[in-house]
Amino acid sequence: MSEKKQDFWNTPLTRSLAKPGDVKLPEMLLGYFIGPFGALLSSGIFTSILQNYFTDVLKLNLTFLTTLQLFSTILIVAANLIVGQLIERTRAMAGKARPWILLSALTLSVASVLMFIVPFEGAAKMVWVAVAYNLYYAVAYPIYNTANSTLIPVSTRNSQQRGALASFTNVAGLGVMGFGSMIFPMLVSFALKENQGLWFMAMLAVAIFTALTIFLQFKFTRERVTEESFGQAGESAAQRQTVSLGEQLKAVTSEKWWWIIMLFYLAFQWSGAMKNGSMAFFCKWVLDNTFFGSADAWGASQSLLSLLGAIPMAVAAVFVVPLCNKFSKRTVVCAGMIVGALGGVIAGLGNGSIVPVAVGVALKCFGSSPACYVILAMLADVIDHIEYKSGIRTDGLTMSIYSSVMVAATPICNSIFSAMLSASGYDQAADVALGTAAQSAAVKSTISISYIWIETVAYAICAALIFLFTVEKNLPQEQEAIAKRKKTA
Structure with a gap:
């Protein structure tokens, strides 16, 4: 059996x-x-646009969308946790994550x-959408995203090379959002x-x-750390098998820094998902689009806001890591969250x-950039701290939960937004050419709260949370103790 696997992974197609x-x-x-750019x-x-496609193109009932997205969240979280454990148990010449990357070229x-x-049409259309939605968010995306994070x-x-790879992946993620x-x-x-x-032709392309790009990613990656264990009995591998899921859960849930960083990421990611899901609606029904000469030029307005948000983040990429090295990740991220909250107030x-609105959005995005770039580094610090205290690594479990929080953000926040739209009396048949006058004051207020104010309040909360995050203080000594412990073992 192992010989067949080895032969398969050594073919010209898979080598x-x-x-x-x-x-x-x-x-x-x-x-x-x-690879990640094409995959994501x-x-x-x-x-950015799926919620708008559901409501304005497919004309789906808002109650159905709310129910679908809330129910799907359960499947999404379960799928991420399952995939994380499957990856940990995968043993192949290609590694433990790369085989799942290859599978994603088809599934995703x-x-x-x-x-x-x-x-x-009718009920059959809703069934089709529900199945297709879950095949993407609860099957295909968790497989790719968890494998890619691993x-x-x-x-x-090599820590410097690993940092460079993380930067390339982060830039790819920002690129697809742009x-x-x-x-x-x-x-x-x-x-x-x-x-x-x-719409179908565009998404088929x-x-x-x-x-094609996921296959390129599979061909041009290598799991050098995994390859170190090939052909060895591996005491460390045996030790990893004895650490149960319950022991890992106990290790992470008993650590306050783990809870702080997870709550920080939950508020940061979910408020961002609420903003992204309502952005098209804000540009269509709240923003004054006559700046571009027509009330229905909302696409140009959305592109302008996105561009003004992307530029500060791109500029910040040059300075975030040096500033974090000088002042600590905690200080820089906390300051960024405060700037982001002030930007939200201006936009509101x-x-x-x-x-x-454009000035405020630009400040919000600039303030969010440190958190975007160093969140994985902060998680890594917590994982090292937990290893120092408990003697076990919790990478797989932590990354599964991290991925669950990220992937579940869009369906949950979209379902909440759908419910808010329905309660406010949103008119799905309104003529976009009428501009802001096409929707009621209650609808416009609901959209503004979703696009601007929820994230603004979340940034203030995140600033307070990260102010309490002092895990970096003793981390060098803890890492040195871990190294000595391993050397002794």
């Missing part, structure tokens, strides 16, 4: 093109930028297009509109691109005028 030694530029670009492209589009590309076929720590033991919130909305407002056939007081 890695990354060199066994140090990480080189082709691996960085294709394995950790182009549909997710970036869905985060197929699932990303199913919601745009919808060959039925790749960086097993790619190499495409989903800047470029695709313009395509929707000027070309796709409510033509379901055009995305699906093909996804399959803008009352739909594009200039103050």
